[in-house]
Amino acid sequence: MKFTSLYGSGVSCGFPSPADDHKEEALSLDEHLITNGPATFMARANGDSMQGVGIFDRDILIIDRSLTPVNGDVVVVALDGQLTCKILDRGRGRLLSANEKYKPIPIWEGQELIVEGVVKASIRYHRAAVRA
Template sequence: MDLILVRLAARWSAIVLAGIGELPINCMHIQYSVNLMKRVTLYSHGVAAGFPSPADDHKEKSLSLDQHLITHPAATFMARANGDSMQGLGIFDRDLLVVDRSLTPVHGDVVVVALDGQLTCKVLDRHHGRLLSANDRYPPIPVWEGQELIVEGVVKASIRYHRPS
């Protein structure tokens, strides 16, 4: 990734990337390359969560996570989730979000938005003009006329670490 410089933007710290523009400091842009990810073995048979299975008999092919998760490399970035407002959809604190800027957001999509300059991850409710959490402890966020709402991208996937490094 070619970092040009880090500077303080008007509302938050940003990283200026070659040919990309500014991204919030808590977002990471993925520079796509076939050589980025090592290919790992993919088993065609599900892994039993109960009794063991002879899984070696079911090796299918290799899988590259960047090719599996990133459809539009030039428009994809990752951001780390903060908080518990999206737990109902399986997005937990510190999970990595794979966000695609090239997708047109539709009703019900999980999106990363800047609402009046504040980044948040919510469910887009186009029918009622609001943003929804996936946790009953958080009320819907209405989007009023005149508010600045910028959809940064659609969350395609989230990645959770079960053993922190």
């Protein structure tokens, strides 16, 4: 991965700040997004069920198979052979959407549930032409 520069201060999303316009350090996206390369894969999100956690249609998900999923993690699972991205609710035995329009998905005894990995990050393009 090529390195790019990281500015020393945050970028204001309100009123512009005249201070801190210098670059601080080199930044590798691989270092931030990929901890275990061989166990990491990417997939494109489809739909609006995960908007409440900041995952939108066509975002790219960074998924790590080496992470042990814990309650509340955003995970990609194969449920009866169908891939889906949801919030893991082990305590109640279900998968949750992050959009009120969608009901929880119960996990019944005997159903095949394979956790493919934990969603570590997502990438969203803000320029429409890039998303095509």
